[in-house]
Amino acid sequence: MLRINSLGVKFGSATILSDVSFQVSEKNCVSIIGANGAGKTTLLKTISGIVSNPTGTIEFQGENITGKRPDEIVKRGIAHCPEGRRVFPAMSVRENLELGGLVNRAETPRLIKEVCELFPRLGERIDQLAGTMSGGEQQMLAIARALMSSPKIVMFDEPSLGLAPNIVEEVGHIILDLKARGNTILLVEQNAFMAMSISDYTYVLENGEIKRHGPSAELLKDDYIRQAYLGI
Amino acid sequence: MLEFIQHCLNGLIIGGAYALIGVGMTLVLGIMRVINFAHGEFYMLGAYLCFTIAGLMGLNFFVGFSLAVLGVGLIGCLVERIVLRPLRGRELNTNMLAMIGVSIALSNIALIVWGAVPQAIASPFPAQNIEIFGLSFTPFRLFIMAIAIVVIVGVHMFIKYTMQGKCMRAAFQDMEIASMLGVRVDRVYPITFGLGAAMAAVAGILLGVMFSLKPTMGEFAVSRAFAVVILGGMGSFPGAILGGLILGLSENLAAAYISSGFKDAIAFMLIVAILIFKPNGLMAVNVNKK
Numbered sequence A: 001m002l003r004i005n006s007l008g009v010k011f012g013s014a015t016i017l018s019d020v021s022f023q024v025s026e027k028n029c030v031s032i033i034g035a036n037g038a039g040k041t042t043l044l045k046t047i048s049g050i051v052s053n054p055t056g057t058i059e060f061q062g063e064n065i066t067g068k069r070p071d072e073i074v075k076r077g078i079a080h081c082p083e084g085r086r087v088f089p090a091m092s093v094r095e096n097l098e099l100g101g102l103v104n105r106a107e108t109p110r111l112i113k114e115v116c117e118l119f120p121r122l123g124e125r126i127d128q129l130a131g132t133m134s135g136g137e138q139q140m141l142a143i144a145r146a147l148m149s150s151p152k153i154v155m156f157d158e159p160s161l162g163l164a165p166n167i168v169e170e171v172g173h174i175i176l177d178l179k180a181r182g183n184t185i186l187l188v189e190q191n192a193f194m195a196m197s198i199s200d201y202t203y204v205l206e207n208g209e210i211k212r213h214g215p216s217a218e219l220l221k222d223d224y225i226r227q228a229y230l231g232i
Numbered sequence B: 001m002l003e004f005i006q007h008c009l010n011g012l013i014i015g016g017a018y019a020l021i022g023v024g025m026t027l028v029l030g031i032m033r034v035i036n037f038a039h040g041e042f043y044m045l046g047a048y049l050c051f052t053i054a055g056l057m058g059l060n061f062f063v064g065f066s067l068a069v070l071g072v073g074l075i076g077c078l079v080e081r082i083v084l085r086p087l088r089g090r091e092l093n094t095n096m097l098a099m100i101g102v103s104i105a106l107s108n109i110a111l112i113v114w115g116a117v118p119q120a121i122a123s124p125f126p127a128q129n130i131e132i133f134g135l136s137f138t139p140f141r142l143f144i145m146a147i148a149i150v151v152i153v154g155v156h157m158f159i160k161y162t163m164q165g166k167c168m169r170a171a172f173q174d175m176e177i178a179s180m181l182g183v184r185v186d187r188v189y190p191i192t193f194g195l196g197a198a199m200a201a202v203a204g205i206l207l208g209v210m211f212s213l214k215p216t217m218g219e220f221a222v223s224r225a226f227a228v229v230i231l232g233g234m235g236s237f238p239g240a241i242l243g244g245l246i247l248g249l250s251e252n253l254a255a256a257y258i259s260s261g262f263k264d265a266i267a268f269m270l271i272v273a274i275l276i277f278k279p280n281g282l283m284a285v286n287v288n289k290k
């Protein structure tokens, strides 16, 4: 469904990503794990079209989408739930959701109902300013906002970051739930254990390069991964 | 007493036009974080375009009014595209200097096109006053009040309730995320800037009919705009409205009861006095909040 072919990104003379290739098949959950600064966020931003001028190609459902504008990419069905939640703090929950549904506005009322069933707390706070909500609630809103574009694939950038362990678990359940409903997931995480527990396949990103990859269940047993990423 | 009320209301009406100038400036400052030194020139261009269409070409005043506002809005979009877009992401100073350049260029273009001799736009209404409860207003003053209210309320509703307005606010709060969700940030900027310019043009026409037209009239407007925006609290909509009304009111009362020659000085002294007690303006918002 999503195929990345030897993607490279440079900021000035610094190489951030080099020769990154991977793919995500339909209805799969693929995770990319890597330490802080490995280039995970840059990778997702490049797929979303926010980071421009990459080398290599990004293919989505057989179409080359490299270099397309962000609005064209989200319209094709790639949603991005950004690192650090990044909800619009001075706007209400409803307005945040409406902006998430910008690319298919006709569906917005129906989808708002749908995500509020998925996240009842958002429904209760629909007219509250997003900036006044707790971190966990903001993460739910960020996920709901990404779902408002009726995506075919959802990319999550460190959804566990800065959240209490029980909320991290809840986020994990939500992602599994989305997958069960037929969504395709690309999950980027520093929390390697969480990511490998819920994904089918995992890629390891180090210094902008894919170092290892394999089915998550196998990588969980890999000595190198256990040492470097799980601290066992 | 009646006389005092009359002076107050006259001041508030002019203040309504100042509020228009201030809200236009605030829009660009608050959303785009550009200090628009050319705001006064959009005010001036609004007046001159209306003068050209209604006065020189002889078309209906309201046609001239509408076309001039639309025209200045488009000029604003163009200025954004040509001057501000290449500077996006640069320091505030760079934008500021560029806008000072635009201001000088536009007022000199006006000097070449329309000359230095003051011009006038004829009021579309009859000259005799309308009496209400013993107070009397020229019909045009009532028109200023109506337009100021309609435009300010209209712009407020546009920003608060339309999808375009929500996109504007979203882009201001987090440009990267807004564009990730599909907001065309490259369109939001010229629309916002054009809207601010169009508001200045409305005020320019309204006050142009009351006073007279000169290529340098933008200086008058931009000094009011700064006063209103600083008084209200940088970036605050209600603050700009309040600031405009206070400025108009104090100018008019100063002219009526102290000296018309010193009315500007007195009004601005009052503003300084208010700022001593409220250094961040009456309704300060933090422009730099992320």
Ligand SMILES: Nc1ncnc2c1ncn2[C@@H]1O[C@H](COP(=O)(O)OP(=O)(O)O)[C@@H](O)[C@H]1O
Residues within 6 Å of the ligand: A011, A014, A016, A034, A035, A036, A037, A038, A039, A040, A041, A042, A043
């Ligand atoms: N806008 C930028 N300009 C220059 N360097 C950047 C920029 N954004 C990120 N980087 C650098 O790119 C590298 C990867 O960053 P990032 O993609 O955020 O990593 P991760 O999300 O894995 O922590 C880091 O070394 C970071 O310093």
Ligand SMILES: [Mg+2]
Residues within 6 Å of the ligand: A040, A041, A042, A083, A158
């Ligand atoms: Mg990151």
